[in-house]
Amino acid sequence: MAEKSLPKINKIDRPFWKGALEGKLLIQRCRACGKLQFFPRVVCTACFSRELDWAQAKGEGEVHSFSWVFVPRNPAFKEEAPICYANVVLDEGIIIESRIVGTNLRAVKTGARVRVAFQETADPQIRLPVFELAN
Numbered sequence: 001m002a003e004k005s006l007p008k009i010n011k012i013d014r015p016f017w018k019g020a021l022e023g024k025l026l027i028q029r030c031r032a033c034g035k036l037q038f039f040p041r042v043v044c045t046a047c048f049s050r051e052l053d054w055a056q057a058k059g060e061g062e063v064h065s066f067s068w069v070f071v072p073r074n075p076a077f078k079e080e081a082p083i084c085y086a087n088v089v090l091d092e093g094i095i096i097e098s099r100i101v102g103t104n105l106r107a108v109k110t111g112a113r114v115r116v117a118f119q120e121t122a123d124p125q126i127r128l129p130v131f132e133l134a135n
């Protein structure tokens with residue numbers, strides 16, 4: 001029986017997952033140049049500084065692009081198909097890969113406003129940031 005895959009948390013992204021558990025969408029901000037970045041990394045992608053802080057994103061943005069997964073590679077996700085996989089541009093200006101969830105998925109389109117939600121998983125220590133249509 002296949003199991004749903006979960007993120008493998010490491011020391012670099014641990015604060016991101018801790019934030020998600022608390023209902024916060026955290027992104028890295030460089031202390032040296034101010035750039036925001038996702039996904040979590042060891043250094044700033046703009047200036048290579050290792051001085052990175054965490055900032056709480058508002059959790060709102062818009063659909064940048066999306067696609068439908070009708071046949072998940074992992075059969076454990078079969079019952080959730082079709083899955084709407086999306087790149088969301090947060091209002092802070094960075095792109096995060098995630099899923100759009102909700103009952104009105106047919107309304108998903110490029111530019112649609114979305115807001116973050118946090119989805120429970122089989123591991124009580126991991127909640128996944130997903131997005132719902134905002135209206």
Ligand SMILES: [Zn+2]
Nearest residue numbers: 030033044047
């Ligand atoms: Zn920087």
